[in-house]
Amino acid sequence: MGIIDKARIYSPWLYHLHCGGCNGCDIETLAALAPRFDVERFGIQLVPSPRHADILLTTGCVPKQFIPMVKRIYEQVPDPKVVVAVGSCACGGSLFYDDAPENYAILGSPDLLIPVDVYVPGCAPKPEAIINGVVQGILKLAEKASKKE
Amino acid sequence: MSTEIKILKQVLSNYSKPMTLNYPSAVSPDRKYSQIPAGLRGIPERDNDKCIGCRACYFVCSGRATSIYDSDAKRKVEIFLFRCTFCAHCQEACPEEAIKMTDKFEIAVAKREDPSARVVTELDLLKCKICGTPYASKKFVDRAYERLMEKIDQKVKETVSSDFKKVDGYCPDCRRANGVGFDTHTKKHVWLEGA
Numbered sequence: 001m002g003i004i005d006k007a008r009i010y011s012p013w014l015y016h017l018h019c020g021g022c023n024g025c026d027i028e029t030l031a032a033l034a035p036r037f038d039v040e041r042f043g044i045q046l047v048p049s050p051r052h053a054d055i056l057l058t059t060g061c062v063p064k065q066f067i068p069m070v071k072r073i074y075e076q077v078p079d080p081k082v083v084v085a086v087g088s089c090a091c092g093g094s095l096f097y098d099d100a101p102e103n104y105a106i107l108g109s110p111d112l113l114i115p116v117d118v119y120v121p122g123c124a125p126k127p128e129a130i131i132n133g134v135v136q137g138i139l140k141l142a143e144k145a146s147k148k149e
Numbered sequence: 150m151s152t153e154i155k156i157l158k159q160v161l162s163n164y165s166k167p168m169t170l171n172y173p174s175a176v177s178p179d180r181k182y183s184q185i186p187a188g189l190r191g192i193p194e195r196d197n198d199k200c201i202g203c204r205a206c207y208f209v210c211s212g213r214a215t216s217i218y219d220s221d222a223k224r225k226v227e228i229f230l231f232r233c234t235f236c237a238h239c240q241e242a243c244p245e246e247a248i249k250m251t252d253k254f255e256i257a258v259a260k261r262e263d264p265s266a267r268v269v270t271e272l273d274l275l276k277c278k279i280c281g282t283p284y285a286s287k288k289f290v291d292r293a294y295e296r297l298m299e300k301i302d303q304k305v306k307e308t309v310s311s312d313f314k315k316v317d318g319y320c321p322d323c324r325r326a327n328g329v330g331f332d333t334h335t336k337k338h339v340w341l342e343g344a
Binding site for chain 1: 168169170172182189211212213214229230231232233234235236254255256257258259260261266
Protein backbone atom coordinates (compact mmCIF):
# COMPACT_ATOMS: atom_id res chain seq x y z
CA MET A 1 0.00 0.00 0.00
CA GLY A 2 1.46 3.32 -1.11
CA ILE A 3 1.56 6.48 0.93
CA ILE A 4 -1.38 7.98 -0.99
CA ASP A 5 -3.63 5.02 -0.24
CA LYS A 6 -2.65 5.13 3.42
CA ALA A 7 -3.42 8.82 3.59
CA ARG A 8 -6.71 8.29 1.83
CA ILE A 9 -7.91 5.85 4.49
CA TYR A 10 -7.06 8.24 7.32
CA SER A 11 -8.78 11.19 5.66
CA PRO A 12 -11.48 10.06 3.23
CA TRP A 13 -13.39 12.95 1.70
CA LEU A 14 -17.10 12.68 1.42
CA TYR A 15 -19.51 14.03 -1.16
CA HIS A 16 -23.15 14.23 -0.12
CA LEU A 17 -25.55 13.49 -3.00
CA HIS A 18 -29.18 14.24 -2.28
CA CYS A 19 -31.13 12.30 -4.90
CA GLY A 20 -34.65 13.20 -3.83
CA GLY A 21 -36.69 12.70 -0.74
CA CYS A 22 -37.94 14.42 2.37
CA ASN A 23 -34.63 15.95 3.63
CA GLY A 24 -34.83 13.97 6.91
CA CYS A 25 -31.73 11.93 6.10
CA ASP A 26 -29.90 15.07 4.95
CA ILE A 27 -30.53 16.74 8.29
CA GLU A 28 -29.24 13.66 10.11
CA THR A 29 -26.21 13.46 7.83
CA LEU A 30 -25.36 17.09 8.49
CA ALA A 31 -25.83 16.46 12.21
CA ALA A 32 -23.31 13.63 11.90
CA LEU A 33 -20.85 16.01 10.21
CA ALA A 34 -21.44 18.83 12.71
CA PRO A 35 -19.62 19.14 16.07
CA ARG A 36 -22.07 17.18 18.25
CA PHE A 37 -21.51 13.81 16.54
CA ASP A 38 -18.45 14.91 14.57
CA VAL A 39 -17.33 12.47 11.87
CA GLU A 40 -14.45 14.86 11.24
CA ARG A 41 -12.58 13.17 14.11
CA PHE A 42 -12.20 10.17 11.78
CA GLY A 43 -10.71 12.52 9.20
CA ILE A 44 -13.86 12.60 7.10
CA GLN A 45 -14.48 15.93 5.45
CA LEU A 46 -17.41 17.18 3.41
CA VAL A 47 -16.29 18.38 -0.02
CA PRO A 48 -18.28 20.48 -2.50
CA SER A 49 -17.28 18.56 -5.64
CA PRO A 50 -17.50 14.83 -6.49
CA ARG A 51 -14.12 15.13 -8.22
CA HIS A 52 -12.44 15.55 -4.82
CA ALA A 53 -14.34 12.78 -3.06
CA ASP A 54 -13.57 9.20 -2.02
CA ILE A 55 -16.93 8.40 -0.49
CA LEU A 56 -20.22 9.14 -2.23
CA LEU A 57 -23.01 9.37 0.34
CA THR A 58 -26.46 9.21 -1.25
CA THR A 59 -29.75 9.95 0.46
CA GLY A 60 -33.27 9.58 -0.88
CA CYS A 61 -34.84 7.59 -3.68
CA VAL A 62 -33.97 8.48 -7.27
CA PRO A 63 -36.65 10.27 -9.33
CA LYS A 64 -36.60 9.36 -13.01
CA GLN A 65 -35.57 12.91 -13.97
CA PHE A 66 -32.46 12.55 -11.82
CA ILE A 67 -31.13 9.29 -13.31
CA PRO A 68 -28.52 10.87 -15.67
CA MET A 69 -27.16 13.09 -12.88
CA VAL A 70 -26.66 10.15 -10.52
CA LYS A 71 -24.73 8.24 -13.18
CA ARG A 72 -22.65 11.27 -14.09
CA ILE A 73 -21.78 12.12 -10.49
CA TYR A 74 -20.81 8.51 -9.81
CA GLU A 75 -18.49 8.54 -12.83
CA GLN A 76 -16.93 11.82 -11.69
CA VAL A 77 -15.75 10.34 -8.39
CA PRO A 78 -12.17 9.09 -8.89
CA ASP A 79 -11.23 5.45 -8.17
CA PRO A 80 -11.14 3.83 -5.62
CA LYS A 81 -14.58 4.94 -4.51
CA VAL A 82 -17.22 3.76 -2.09
CA VAL A 83 -20.96 4.46 -2.20
CA VAL A 84 -22.86 4.65 1.07
CA ALA A 85 -26.67 4.67 0.81
CA VAL A 86 -28.26 6.37 3.80
CA GLY A 87 -31.90 5.96 4.74
CA SER A 88 -34.67 3.53 3.89
CA CYS A 89 -35.44 5.33 0.61
CA ALA A 90 -31.88 4.89 -0.63
CA CYS A 91 -31.76 1.27 0.58
CA GLY A 92 -34.98 -0.24 -0.70
CA GLY A 93 -37.24 2.50 -2.01
CA SER A 94 -39.26 2.64 1.23
CA LEU A 95 -42.68 4.27 0.81
CA PHE A 96 -42.09 4.87 -2.89
CA TYR A 97 -41.51 1.20 -3.61
CA ASP A 98 -44.10 -0.41 -5.87
CA ASP A 99 -44.09 -3.95 -7.21
CA ALA A 100 -46.60 -3.45 -9.99
CA PRO A 101 -47.48 -1.09 -11.52
CA GLU A 102 -44.15 0.66 -11.29
CA ASN A 103 -44.14 4.18 -9.89
CA TYR A 104 -44.44 6.66 -12.78
CA ALA A 105 -42.04 9.25 -11.39
CA ILE A 106 -39.68 7.47 -9.01
CA LEU A 107 -37.19 4.77 -9.85
CA GLY A 108 -36.36 3.80 -6.26
CA SER A 109 -33.05 2.83 -4.74
CA PRO A 110 -29.86 4.18 -6.41
CA ASP A 111 -28.45 0.63 -6.39
CA LEU A 112 -30.42 0.02 -9.57
CA LEU A 113 -28.04 2.46 -11.29
CA ILE A 114 -24.74 2.38 -9.42
CA PRO A 115 -23.06 -0.27 -7.20
CA VAL A 116 -23.76 0.51 -3.53
CA ASP A 117 -21.20 -0.76 -1.01
CA VAL A 118 -22.82 -0.02 2.35
CA TYR A 119 -26.51 0.30 3.18
CA VAL A 120 -27.60 2.25 6.27
CA PRO A 121 -31.34 1.57 6.82
CA GLY A 122 -33.39 3.85 9.04
CA CYS A 123 -36.04 6.49 8.58
CA ALA A 124 -34.11 8.63 9.26
CA PRO A 125 -31.02 6.81 10.64
CA LYS A 126 -29.49 8.26 13.80
CA PRO A 127 -26.18 10.12 13.28
CA GLU A 128 -24.41 7.28 15.13
CA ALA A 129 -25.81 4.80 12.61
CA ILE A 130 -24.51 7.00 9.77
CA ILE A 131 -21.07 7.16 11.43
CA ASN A 132 -21.11 3.35 11.68
CA GLY A 133 -22.02 3.07 7.99
CA VAL A 134 -19.33 5.52 6.88
CA VAL A 135 -16.69 3.75 8.98
CA GLN A 136 -17.67 0.46 7.32
CA GLY A 137 -17.30 2.32 4.02
CA ILE A 138 -13.74 3.32 4.95
CA LEU A 139 -12.87 -0.35 5.60
CA LYS A 140 -14.20 -1.18 2.13
CA LEU A 141 -12.18 1.70 0.69
CA ALA A 142 -9.02 0.20 2.22
CA GLU A 143 -9.92 -3.15 0.68
CA LYS A 144 -10.45 -1.61 -2.75
CA ALA A 145 -7.22 0.43 -2.55
CA SER A 146 -5.18 -2.68 -1.73
CA LYS A 147 -6.85 -4.65 -4.55
CA LYS A 148 -6.00 -2.00 -7.12
CA GLU A 149 -2.28 -2.58 -6.81
CA MET B 150 -39.18 26.80 34.39
CA SER B 151 -37.41 23.46 34.65
CA THR B 152 -36.73 23.43 30.90
CA GLU B 153 -35.10 26.86 31.17
CA ILE B 154 -32.80 25.59 33.90
CA LYS B 155 -31.99 22.58 31.72
CA ILE B 156 -31.09 24.83 28.78
CA LEU B 157 -28.99 27.06 31.04
CA LYS B 158 -27.13 24.02 32.35
CA GLN B 159 -26.43 22.86 28.79
CA VAL B 160 -25.18 26.32 27.80
CA LEU B 161 -22.86 26.53 30.81
CA SER B 162 -21.54 23.00 30.28
CA ASN B 163 -20.64 23.91 26.69
CA TYR B 164 -18.05 26.34 28.09
CA SER B 165 -16.55 23.82 30.51
CA LYS B 166 -16.29 20.64 28.41
CA PRO B 167 -16.43 19.72 24.71
CA MET B 168 -19.95 19.14 23.42
CA THR B 169 -18.98 16.33 21.06
CA LEU B 170 -20.44 13.02 22.13
CA ASN B 171 -18.01 10.15 22.42
CA TYR B 172 -18.37 7.36 19.94
CA PRO B 173 -18.30 4.64 21.16
CA SER B 174 -19.36 5.99 24.53
CA ALA B 175 -16.80 6.67 27.21
CA VAL B 176 -19.46 6.70 29.96
CA SER B 177 -18.98 3.05 30.85
CA PRO B 178 -17.72 -0.03 28.98
CA ASP B 179 -21.18 -1.66 28.78
CA ARG B 180 -22.81 1.44 27.26
CA LYS B 181 -22.06 1.79 23.58
CA TYR B 182 -23.65 5.19 22.98
CA SER B 183 -23.35 8.42 24.92
CA GLN B 184 -27.02 9.20 24.54
CA ILE B 185 -30.15 7.24 23.60
CA PRO B 186 -33.34 9.32 23.89
CA ALA B 187 -36.28 7.78 25.73
CA GLY B 188 -38.84 6.20 23.43
CA LEU B 189 -36.45 5.79 20.49
CA ARG B 190 -37.91 3.47 17.87
CA GLY B 191 -35.17 1.21 16.61
CA ILE B 192 -35.45 -2.00 14.64
CA PRO B 193 -38.53 -4.14 15.33
CA GLU B 194 -38.12 -7.58 16.85
CA ARG B 195 -40.62 -10.41 16.67
CA ASP B 196 -41.14 -13.04 19.35
CA ASN B 197 -41.25 -16.29 17.36
CA ASP B 198 -43.26 -18.11 20.07
CA LYS B 199 -45.94 -15.43 20.31
CA CYS B 200 -46.43 -14.77 16.58
CA ILE B 201 -49.47 -16.61 15.19
CA GLY B 202 -49.21 -15.49 11.56
CA CYS B 203 -52.49 -13.57 11.50
CA ARG B 204 -51.23 -11.02 8.92
CA ALA B 205 -52.33 -7.98 10.97
CA CYS B 206 -48.84 -6.47 10.63
CA TYR B 207 -48.91 -7.06 6.89
CA PHE B 208 -52.14 -5.08 6.44
CA VAL B 209 -51.03 -2.03 8.44
CA CYS B 210 -47.44 -1.82 7.17
CA SER B 211 -47.03 1.65 5.67
CA GLY B 212 -43.79 1.14 3.78
CA ARG B 213 -44.60 -2.28 2.26
CA ALA B 214 -41.79 -3.68 4.38
CA THR B 215 -43.73 -6.61 5.82
CA SER B 216 -44.43 -9.40 3.38
CA ILE B 217 -45.87 -12.87 3.70
CA TYR B 218 -44.67 -15.82 1.66
CA ASP B 219 -46.79 -18.98 1.73
CA SER B 220 -45.02 -22.06 0.49
CA ASP B 221 -46.41 -25.60 0.63
CA ALA B 222 -46.45 -26.14 4.39
CA LYS B 223 -44.74 -23.03 5.76
CA ARG B 224 -45.73 -19.41 6.15
CA LYS B 225 -42.84 -16.94 6.25
CA VAL B 226 -43.60 -13.57 7.84
CA GLU B 227 -40.80 -11.17 7.03
CA ILE B 228 -39.93 -7.54 7.73
CA PHE B 229 -37.43 -6.18 5.23
CA LEU B 230 -35.59 -3.52 7.23
CA PHE B 231 -34.36 -1.71 4.08
CA ARG B 232 -37.95 -0.63 3.49
CA CYS B 233 -39.05 -0.30 7.12
CA THR B 234 -39.76 3.23 8.34
CA PHE B 235 -39.83 2.24 12.03
CA CYS B 236 -43.34 3.66 12.43
CA ALA B 237 -44.38 0.98 14.98
CA HIS B 238 -47.76 0.44 13.34
CA CYS B 239 -47.14 -3.32 13.42
CA GLN B 240 -46.42 -3.16 17.13
CA GLU B 241 -49.72 -1.36 17.62
CA ALA B 242 -51.73 -3.75 15.46
CA CYS B 243 -50.28 -7.04 16.71
CA PRO B 244 -53.03 -8.80 18.72
CA GLU B 245 -50.53 -11.06 20.49
CA GLU B 246 -48.00 -8.30 21.27
CA ALA B 247 -45.30 -10.29 19.53
CA ILE B 248 -43.65 -7.31 17.81
CA LYS B 249 -41.61 -4.94 19.95
CA MET B 250 -39.54 -1.98 18.85
CA THR B 251 -36.06 -2.21 20.33
CA ASP B 252 -33.57 0.61 20.81
CA LYS B 253 -31.04 -0.92 18.41
CA PHE B 254 -30.40 1.23 15.37
CA GLU B 255 -26.98 0.34 13.96
CA ILE B 256 -27.73 -2.01 11.09
CA ALA B 257 -25.35 -0.91 8.37
CA VAL B 258 -24.91 -3.90 6.03
CA ALA B 259 -22.97 -4.45 2.84
CA LYS B 260 -25.45 -6.60 0.94
CA ARG B 261 -29.15 -6.68 0.24
CA GLU B 262 -29.28 -10.43 0.97
CA ASP B 263 -27.75 -10.02 4.44
CA PRO B 264 -29.81 -12.01 7.00
CA SER B 265 -29.48 -9.23 9.58
CA ALA B 266 -31.58 -6.97 7.30
CA ARG B 267 -34.63 -9.18 7.73
CA VAL B 268 -36.84 -10.14 10.68
CA VAL B 269 -38.20 -13.58 9.81
CA THR B 270 -40.69 -15.89 11.50
CA GLU B 271 -41.68 -19.26 10.08
CA LEU B 272 -44.98 -20.94 10.91
CA ASP B 273 -46.63 -24.25 10.05
CA LEU B 274 -49.63 -24.05 7.76
CA LEU B 275 -52.76 -26.20 7.98
CA LYS B 276 -54.01 -27.85 4.82
CA CYS B 277 -57.64 -28.22 3.87
CA LYS B 278 -58.84 -31.82 4.18
CA ILE B 279 -60.78 -31.65 0.91
CA CYS B 280 -58.92 -29.48 -1.60
CA GLY B 281 -55.47 -29.55 0.01
CA THR B 282 -54.76 -25.81 -0.19
CA PRO B 283 -53.04 -24.27 2.85
CA TYR B 284 -55.46 -21.83 4.48
CA ALA B 285 -54.24 -20.69 7.92
CA SER B 286 -51.40 -21.29 10.32
CA LYS B 287 -51.90 -23.87 13.03
CA LYS B 288 -51.12 -21.42 15.81
CA PHE B 289 -53.69 -18.97 14.45
CA VAL B 290 -56.54 -21.50 14.58
CA ASP B 291 -55.53 -22.70 18.05
CA ARG B 292 -55.37 -19.17 19.40
CA ALA B 293 -58.70 -18.25 17.79
CA TYR B 294 -60.33 -21.20 19.57
CA GLU B 295 -58.70 -20.22 22.86
CA ARG B 296 -59.92 -16.63 22.65
CA LEU B 297 -63.39 -17.73 21.63
CA MET B 298 -63.63 -19.94 24.70
CA GLU B 299 -62.43 -17.12 26.96
CA LYS B 300 -65.07 -14.66 25.89
CA ILE B 301 -68.14 -16.78 25.30
CA ASP B 302 -71.10 -17.30 27.62
CA GLN B 303 -71.02 -20.43 29.77
CA LYS B 304 -74.43 -21.65 28.55
CA VAL B 305 -73.50 -21.97 24.89
CA LYS B 306 -69.89 -22.94 25.40
CA GLU B 307 -70.29 -26.63 24.60
CA THR B 308 -72.41 -26.08 21.49
CA VAL B 309 -69.96 -23.54 20.08
CA SER B 310 -67.02 -25.75 20.91
CA SER B 311 -68.53 -28.75 19.12
CA ASP B 312 -69.47 -26.57 16.13
CA PHE B 313 -65.91 -25.20 15.96
CA LYS B 314 -64.48 -28.73 15.99
CA LYS B 315 -66.86 -29.79 13.21
CA VAL B 316 -65.57 -27.24 10.70
CA ASP B 317 -61.99 -27.48 11.86
CA GLY B 318 -59.64 -28.57 9.10
CA TYR B 319 -61.46 -27.13 6.09
CA CYS B 320 -60.62 -24.00 4.15
CA PRO B 321 -63.31 -21.24 4.07
CA ASP B 322 -64.38 -22.11 0.51
CA CYS B 323 -64.79 -25.83 1.17
CA ARG B 324 -66.56 -25.04 4.43
CA ARG B 325 -69.10 -22.94 2.58
CA ALA B 326 -69.56 -25.43 -0.23
CA ASN B 327 -69.64 -28.65 1.74
CA GLY B 328 -70.25 -27.85 5.38
CA VAL B 329 -73.84 -26.72 5.49
CA GLY B 330 -76.82 -28.24 3.71
CA PHE B 331 -80.54 -27.55 3.68
CA ASP B 332 -82.66 -30.34 5.08
CA THR B 333 -85.90 -30.28 3.04
CA HIS B 334 -87.73 -32.36 5.58
CA THR B 335 -87.17 -30.25 8.70
CA LYS B 336 -86.65 -26.99 6.70
CA LYS B 337 -83.48 -26.26 8.61
CA HIS B 338 -79.77 -25.79 7.83
CA VAL B 339 -77.81 -28.76 9.06
CA TRP B 340 -74.16 -29.77 9.24
CA LEU B 341 -73.34 -32.40 6.69
CA GLU B 342 -71.55 -35.32 8.26
CA GLY B 343 -68.34 -36.49 6.68
CA ALA B 344 -67.93 -33.31 4.67
